[in-house]
Amino acid sequence: MHPAYSVILFTTASGAGYGLLTLLALVGISHGEASTLVFGLTSMVIALGLITIGLLASTFHLGHPERAWRALSQWRSSWLSREGVLAIVTYVPALLFGVVWSGLHPAPDLIKPLAVVTGVLALLTVMSTGKIYATLKTIRAWHNPWTVWVYLAFALATGAVILAAITSIFGNFPTFLVYFSCAWLIVAIIVKLFYWRSIDAAPRDLTMGDATGLGGLGKVGQWELPHSVPNYVQKEMGYAVARKHAAKLRKLVIAALVLAVLLMLAALAVPYAAVLSMALALFASVVQRWLFFAEAQHVVTLFYGAEAA
Amino acid sequence: MTSLPPPTPKKLGLVIDLDTCVGCQACATSCKEWNTQGYSAPLTDTNPYSADPTGVWLNRVHGYEVKEPGQEHSRIVNFPRSCLHCEEPACVTVCPTGASYKRAEDGIVLVNPETCIGCKLCSWACPYGAREYDQSHGVMKKCTLCVDRIYNENFEPEDRLPACVKACPTGARHFGDLGDATSEVSLLVAERGGYDLLPQMGYKPVNKYLPPRARRDATNTRAEALPKPDGSAFDRLFQWADKVLSPKNASARANEIDNSGKLEG
Numbered sequence: 181m182h183p184a185y186s187v188i189l190f191t192t193a194s195g196a197g198y199g200l201l202t203l204l205a206l207v208g209i210s211h212g213e214a215s216t217l218v219f220g221l222t223s224m225v226i227a228l229g230l231i232t233i234g235l236l237a238s239t240f241h242l243g244h245p246e247r248a249w250r251a252l253s254q255w256r257s258s259w260l261s262r263e264g265v266l267a268i269v270t271y272v273p274a275l276l277f278g279v280v281w282s283g284l285h286p287a288p289d290l291i292k293p294l295a296v297v298t299g300v301l302a303l304l305t306v307m308s309t310g311k312i313y314a315t316l317k318t319i320r321a322w323h324n325p326w327t328v329w330v331y332l333a334f335a336l337a338t339g340a341v342i343l344a345a346i347t348s349i350f351g352n353f354p355t356f357l358v359y360f361s362c363a364w365l366i367v368a369i370i371v372k373l374f375y376w377r378s379i380d381a382a383p384r385d386l387t388m389g390d391a392t393g394l395g396g397l398g399k400v401g402q403w404e405l406p407h408s409v410p411n412y413v414q415k416e417m418g419y420a421v422a423r424k425h426a427a428k429l430r431k432l433v434i435a436a437l438v439l440a441v442l443l444m445l446a447a448l449a450v451p452y453a454a455v456l457s458m459a460l461a462l463f464a465s466v467v468q469r470w471l472f473f474a475e476a477q478h479v480v481t482l483f484y485g486a487e488a489a
Numbered sequence: 490m491t492s493l494p495p496p497t498p499k500k501l502g503l504v505i506d507l508d509t510c511v512g513c514q515a516c517a518t519s520c521k522e523w524n525t526q527g528y529s530a531p532l533t534d535t536n537p538y539s540a541d542p543t544g545v546w547l548n549r550v551h552g553y554e555v556k557e558p559g560q561e562h563s564r565i566v567n568f569p570r571s572c573l574h575c576e577e578p579a580c581v582t583v584c585p586t587g588a589s590y591k592r593a594e595d596g597i598v599l600v601n602p603e604t605c606i607g608c609k610l611c612s613w614a615c616p617y618g619a620r621e622y623d624q625s626h627g628v629m630k631k632c633t634l635c636v637d638r639i640y641n642e643n644f645e646p647e648d649r650l651p652a653c654v655k656a657c658p659t660g661a662r663h664f665g666d667l668g669d670a671t672s673e674v675s676l677l678v679a680e681r682g683g684y685d686l687l688p689q690m691g692y693k694p695v696n697k698y699l700p701p702r703a704r705r706d707a708t709n710t711r712a713e714a715l716p717k718p719d720g721s722a723f724d725r726l727f728q729w730a731d732k733v734l735s736p737k738n739a740s741a742r743a744n745e746i747d748n749s750g751k752l753e754g
């Protein structure tokens with residue numbers, strides 16, 4: 181599948197934003213009281229900023245961005261529509277939570293209920309992003325039970341390192357947060373490794389003979405394409421990164437995440453190391469998302485010369 | 490509405506005969522011609538006269554070669570591919586806007602170009618590559634089953650057929666109601682063993698493909714049934730007569746053909 185940069189930017193940025201938002205809500209639930217004004221406002225602006233940048237990026241690749249509002253209408257059948265609806269709805273409790281939790285408008289009683297609603301909606305939004313891909317039967321590497329967990333794990337891991345980085349800058353850096361974000365980075369590594377193991381083990385048991393229905397006659401090969409230059413279907417669905425490169429990039433993702441864990445531990449001694457850790461984790465998140473597209477083979481490639489899918 | 494209608498009793502679709510299709514591209518070009526002025530028009534081309542032309546086509550004719558066991562030469566199968574107007578099309582249910590829909594009255598799957606936002610998700614959901622994005626209009630395009638011809642009262646009844654079906658010079662494309670077991674197309678499918686593409690995907694295509702018939706080859710073609718020259722006195726007499734009666738340079742060739750024994754009948 182063609183890795184569209186707007187979609188990669190959207191899913192990683194908004195994923196990190198929702199992850200951060202969920203964790204801020206968790207902080208609100210566990211502390212039950214307002215944070216300091218500057219820290220509260222900064223972290224809420226970063227979370228909602230990442231989400232908003234992501235949502236705007238996602239409209240860049242639309243043919244008609246001005247009609248984007250129509251995408252909110254088909255939530256009964258479409259995960260893309262559900263994602264849009266959830267994304268918009270989440271703003272309401274999130275903004276209210278931000279106002280009371282940062283202490284802009286003191287209302288201690290409201291912190292916990294608003295935090296719960298915000299956290300749940302944020303996680304549901306990330307889940308529906310994952311579902312958009314996981315429900316496509318045409319792409320074996322996406323139609324996989326791990327897909328949704330990968331989206332959730334990377335959202336929370338990148339959210340956690342961003343929270344650690346912000347906290348380290350504000351000085352008051354609890355040891356607990358170091359271990360907490362390390363734990364999420366490790367969860368992301370494990371989930372991603374399981375995902376890769378699962379897609380590598382999935383049989384590629386459809387052939388050109390199955391696609392054309394001619395396989396019963398004999399071995400089917402491509403003789404002539406219907407056109408002289410690649411068409412939309414080939415450009416959009418035919419993109420494939422070489423296996424060799426994919427293997428290297430997978431190692432790069434894992435190496436970056438492991439280094440992010442080590443740097444986060446180093447932050448126990450030198451708090452600013454958390455910022456470097458965050459940069460590496462975000463980098464790993466973008467690369468793995470790029471691979472998520474580039475490694476995925478669409479079944480239509482069978483009509484265009486692929487031997488198996 | 491992108492939720493699917495209840496199963497439609499009427500299932501309009503195409504039956505494509507892979508045995509008679511000669512790959513002439515008449516259906517593809519007439520589809521392009523009709524649909525560039527009809528529903529969801531135009532079907533744009535970019536750089537049509539330069540080195541890198543691209544454009545939207547709703548029907549494309551592939552060519553496959555099949556290596557049959559025990560056969561020396563591969564067999565070529567021409568393979569037209571357009572939307573199959575599936576009964577359970579995820580291309581419709583994934584659409585966030587309602588622009589993609591399946592008609593309850595006849596099962597035709599359409600895109601409304603006025604409400605499509607061009608998110609392309611539907612093209613990802615189609616296993617058959619039937620949807621092509623129109624870069625210049627920012628919307629998705631697909632086969633309309635010529636909905637603007639088949640019900641068109643301005644046409645004579647015999648012209649109320651999809652453009653591709655009308656254009657096919659070998660009669661390899663058939664149009665009709667596949668929901669009616671007694672329709673001509675349904676009978677044809679039953680008689681010739683028509684099949685679904687990628688039934689594993691679970692989309693339940695309405696369009697059917699008729700498999701190529703058993704191949705005529707060295708064991709059953711008429712050419713091979715011709716007697717070979719056997720070197721008898723008669724053979725030699727006729728060869729001599731042929732040589733004497735043929736113009737000078739043609740005789741050498743005639744002999745060559747005769748001796749090879751492969752003169753086509």
Ligand code: SF4
Binds near residue numbers: 571573579581614
């Ligand atoms: S062939 Fe593709 S575009 Fe047509 S109905 Fe089926 S899934 Fe949808």
Ligand code: SF4
Binds near residue numbers: 588605607609
């Ligand atoms: S490209 Fe258009 S028709 Fe296809 S899913 Fe998006 S909005 Fe629906």
Ligand code: SF4
Binds near residue numbers: 634
């Ligand atoms: S039915 Fe009409 S739109 Fe569909 S392939 Fe044939 S000519 Fe094209």
